[in-house]
Every structure is written in C-alpha cells, then in structure tokens.
Amino acid sequence: MNYYNEIKNKIIDNEIYSKVKDYSKERHKVITYFEIGKLLNEAGGKYGDNIIEEYSKRLVSEVGKKYNKRTLFRMKQFYNMFNNKKVSTLSTQLSWSHYTELLPINDENEMIYYLNICINQHIDVRGLRERIKNNEYNRLPIETKNKIITNDKIEIKDLVPNPVLIRNKNNIEIVTEKALHHLILEDIELFMKELGNSFCFIGSEYKIRLGNNFNYIDLLLFNIEYNCYVVVELKVTELKKEHIGQIQVYMNYIDENLRNLNQDKTIGIIICKQDNKYIIKYCSDERIIAREYELV
Numbered sequence: 317m318n319y320y321n322e323i324k325n326k327i328i329d330n331e332i333y334s335k336v337k338d339y340s341k342e343r344h345k346v347i348t349y350f351e352i353g354k355l356l357n358e359a360g361g362k363y364g365d366n367i368i369e370e371y372s373k374r375l376v377s378e379v380g381k382k383y384n385k386r387t388l389f390r391m392k393q394f395y396n397m398f399n400n401k402k403v404s405t406l407s408t409q410l411s412w413s414h415y416t417e418l419l420p421i422n423d424e425n426e427m428i429y430y431l432n433i434c435i436n437q438h439i440d441v442r443g444l445r446e447r448i449k450n451n452e453y454n455r456l457p458i459e460t461k462n463k464i465i466t467n468d469k470i471e472i473k474d475l476v477p478n479p480v481l482i483r484n485k486n487n488i489e490i491v492t493e494k495a496l497h498h499l500i501l502e503d504i505e506l507f508m509k510e511l512g513n514s515f516c517f518i519g520s521e522y523k524i525r526l527g528n529n530f531n532y533i534d535l536l537l538f539n540i541e542y543n544c545y546v547v548v549e550l551k552v553t554e555l556k557k558e559h560i561g562q563i564q565v566y567m568n569y570i571d572e573n574l575r576n577l578n579q580d581k582t583i584g585i586i587i588c589k590q591d592n593k594y595i596i597k598y599c600s601d602e603r604i605i606a607r608e609y610e611l612v
Contacts, residue, residue, distance in 0.1 A: 319359035320371055323352050327379055343408040353395025393419050413441045425465055426453045437513050472542040472583055475512035479610040480587055493550050514541035524569050533566050544580040545570045551588040555606050559586050560599050
C-alpha cells in the first residue's frame with residue numbers, strides 16, 4: 317500500500333466534501349481524520365516514526381499548510397485513543413475541535429470524563445475549554461472518579477465538585493452569608509452549571525413555615541435529570557454540626573410538602589468556607605453533602 321497517496325487522497329476528498337455538504341462536514345472530517353490516523357499508525361510501524369515528518373512536508377507543499385507535523389500527529393493520536401478498548405466508540409456527535417481540546421489530556425480517565433459530558437450534556441467547544449480550564453475533573457471527589465473508572469451508577473451528589481467555584485467579578489470581600497448569596501444570584505445560571513447538569517432554579521430565600529415560625533431556604537433548586545429537589549445552604553464559616561440539622565429539617569419539609577410521589581427524595585448541599593470531614597463522616601443522612609467554595 318502507498319500510505320502517502322492514500323492519506324493525500326482522503327485529505328483532498330475531505331476538503332471537497334467540506335465545501336459541498338456543509339450539514340455533515342464535521343462528521344465526515346472526524347471519520348476521515350480517524351482513518352488517516354490509522355494509516356499513519358500503520359505506516360509508522362512499517363517505515364518508522366519519522367514518517368509523520370516526511371508526510372507532513374509533502375502535504376504542506378502539495379495540499380495546504382494546515383496539514384503540518386502537529387496536525388498529523390494529532391490524527392495518529394486520535395486513532396490510538398479510540399482504538400483503545402477502554403474508550404467508548406468514536407462519537408461523531410462531537411467536532412474535530414472538541415477532540416483537539418481533549419487530545420492533550422494525559423489522564424485517560426479524565427479525557428473519558430470530558431468526552432462523556434460533552435456528548436450527554438451537548439457541550440460546545442467553548443464550554444468544554446472552560447471546564448478543562450476550571451479543572452472540573454480534578455475537583456471531583458475521589459469516590460466519583462472511582463465510579464467513573466468502574467462504570468458504576470453516578471448520583472447527583474457525585475458530580476458536585478469541591479471546591480465549588482463562585483464568580484466574584486468585583487473582588488467583593490465575603491464576610492456574610494448574605495453577601496455570598498448575592499454573589500451567587502448575580503450569575504445563578506453559571507452557579508447551577510458549576511453544581512452539575514440539569515439544574516433549574518426554584519427560589520431564593522424560599523419561605524417555609526415550621527409551626528408558628530417562618531424559615532428561609534437560601535436556594536431551592538430542582539434537578540430534572542435526577543428528578544428531585546435540591547436544598548442549598550450557604551455558610552461563610554467552617555462546617556458545623558448544627559448546619560447538618562438545619563438542612564435536614566429543610567429537606568424533610570420539602571419532601572413532605574412539595575415532593576410528588578414520582579420524585580426522588582430531596583438532596584442537601586451545604587456550601588461552606590471550610591469543610592469538616594468528621595461531621596459529614598458521622599452524618600447518618602447520605603443525601604447531605606458539604607462542599608467548600610472558592611471565589612474566582
């Protein structure tokens with residue numbers, strides 16, 4: 317087989333296809349680059365690793381500058397990534413630009429995590445780049461990473477990162493819960509995305525009546541994917557045992573007064589300045605999690 321001519325013909329075919337059939341050109345590009353990566357891998361095994369440098373010089377001269385050594389190396393890397401049995405079948409739902417953001421990630425499990433959320437949550441390239449930049453995977457609990465590796469069932473609380481990043485555009489000093497609350501409400505959509513997927517906003521300082529007294533839940537959310545309410549309480553101190561009791565009362569109230577029979581039980585998220593793992597360790601209610609916050 318003449319590997320160079322085969323690769324060149326596929327590239328030219330893709331260039332023509334991209335100009336004619338716009339609606340499916342990204343899908344065609346992804347498949348074509350995967351096939352080229354396979355050819356490069358085979359050619360390298362037969363003629364040596366320098367084959368990429370040799371082919372790139374000829375392609376740059378004969379086809380175009382974008383088919384340089386770096387691009388061909390990415391194609392070969394792309395093929396090797398999806399030729400690995402551990403990685404799920406190549407998805408043509410994602411663009412080549414998605415894959416070029418994923419390829420530099422050295423940790424295979426981290427790459428699989430971002431790959432899956434892009435597919436499942438329909439994340440565009442810009443969104444993917446932002447999540448990688450914010451180090452989302454490495455902020456996940458160790459237990460969650462283990463579940464991803466072993467392909468265990470993921471629960472809503474597993475995907476809440478630690479710390480939770482809260483945007484602070486004007487560098488406001490946060491000394492009260494009210495100030496932190498206001499900061500979150502300034503960009504509530506971004507905050508919900510930070511918590512995970514499929515959250516929607518129900519209310520701020522949500523009013524509930526306990527006996528003769530009114531209480532206010534800092535944030536009440538609903539998760540569509542997991543079909544449950546989510547109570548969020550904000551604390552600008554270290555996590556304390558009384559915080560557990562408070563959010564548990566609120567969760568039980570929501571379960572009794574708002575939750576429908578077809579909905580799952582309410583989840584509680586305490587966002588605090590500093591976690592205290594011993595308090596959560598001895599908390600008997602597994603629906604409650606604590607996460608630290610970080611202003612960015």
